[in-house]
Amino acid sequence: MSLKFNVGDLTIHRAIEQETSFFPALELLPQLTPELLGENRSWLRQAGALDEEDVLILCFQSYIVRTPHHTILIDSCIGNDKQRPARPKWHMKTDDTYMRALTAAGIKPGDIDYVMCTHLHVDHVGWNTKLENGRWVPTFPKARYVFGKSEYDYWSEQNKKAEVPPFADSVLPVVEADKADIVGNDFAIGDHLRIVPTPGHTPGHVAFAFGKGKDSAVFCGDLMHTPLQTLHPELSPKFDVDPAQAAVTRRNFLERYCDTDTLCCTAHFPSPSVGKIKRKGNAFTCEAA
Numbered sequence: 001m002s003l004k005f006n007v008g009d010l011t012i013h014r015a016i017e018q019e020t021s022f023f024p025a026l027e028l029l030p031q032l033t034p035e036l037l038g039e040n041r042s043w044l045r046q047a048g049a050l051d052e053e054d055v056l057i058l059c060f061q062s063y064i065v066r067t068p069h070h071t072i073l074i075d076s077c078i079g080n081d082k083q084r085p086a087r088p089k090w091h092m093k094t095d096d097t098y099m100r101a102l103t104a105a106g107i108k109p110g111d112i113d114y115v116m117c118t119h120l121h122v123d124h125v126g127w128n129t130k131l132e133n134g135r136w137v138p139t140f141p142k143a144r145y146v147f148g149k150s151e152y153d154y155w156s157e158q159n160k161k162a163e164v165p166p167f168a169d170s171v172l173p174v175v176e177a178d179k180a181d182i183v184g185n186d187f188a189i190g191d192h193l194r195i196v197p198t199p200g201h202t203p204g205h206v207a208f209a210f211g212k213g214k215d216s217a218v219f220c221g222d223l224m225h226t227p228l229q230t231l232h233p234e235l236s237p238k239f240d241v242d243p244a245q246a247a248v249t250r251r252n253f254l255e256r257y258c259d260t261d262t263l264c265c266t267a268h269f270p271s272p273s274v275g276k277i278k279r280k281g282n283a284f285t286c287e288a289a
């Protein structure tokens with residue numbers, strides 16, 4: 001399994017926390033019909049994206065990008081010791097899979113200069129913090145944590161109405177520790193990282209484009225969850241805050257990177273999770289790297 005990619009002057013590592021059957025396809029994608037699933041079942045199974053019970057297999061992982069100047073961690077996964085009663089596979093986890101994956105990639109928490117979140121959902125912020133003497137503290141002690149302003153503002157408002165646990169235990173403690181930078185979409189890191197606004201899944205969802213002078217790699221977060229959505233960009237998961245906008249964003253994104261050399265690094269596609277976007281009929285495929 002590929003856990004490391006080199007492109008231009010970047011090295012990209014994957015640190016996998018879980019890769020597992022997660023959502024029944026017909027439940028996650030409300031517009032998916034049994035007929036359409038039937039047409040796609042065999043290639044999805046071959047790609048490791050669908051199990052024998054038609055449950056979608058998702059990978060939960062962070063990407064760590066080394067540029068010549070910085071080490072940047074993208075999306076911090078699920079985390080340990082967190083109250084997630086609705087998700088048994090995530091609830092009060094205590095395993096060391098994630099930290100071992102970082103170690104295997106030669107990365108220590110103290111090496112991370114930036115933690116970037118494509119959005120602030122539960123499986124993208126978890127390792128922002130760890131439990132220490134009963135308190136949530138930043139896991140990556142030297143990092144600046146970069147949150148998009150519109151995403152941060154949205155969840156801040158939601159959290160005022162009723163506590164949003166991942167925001168309360170994995171975002172606010174970072175802000176309170178004075179480690180957060182709340183940024184606009186013009187934020188960049190040198191000439192190596194740019195923000196690509198990709199709203200829909202959440203209001204402030206963003207992708208991150210890396211590479212000097214061109215997009216060598218793009219990290220697209222939850223713009224899509226399963227390779228089925230490259231062939232059917234109109235299928236929006238039930239978690240998309242604005243499913244219609246998400247579908248438009250998804251198609252525009254796929255069109256932008258179609259038939260380019262850009263490595264598309266997805267949050268949740270089954271391993272290797274990384275590929276290049278190619279045109280197929282009126283839609284697209286992601287050809288595994």
Ligand SMILES: [Zn+2]
Nearest residue numbers: 121123222267
């Ligand atoms: Zn996600």
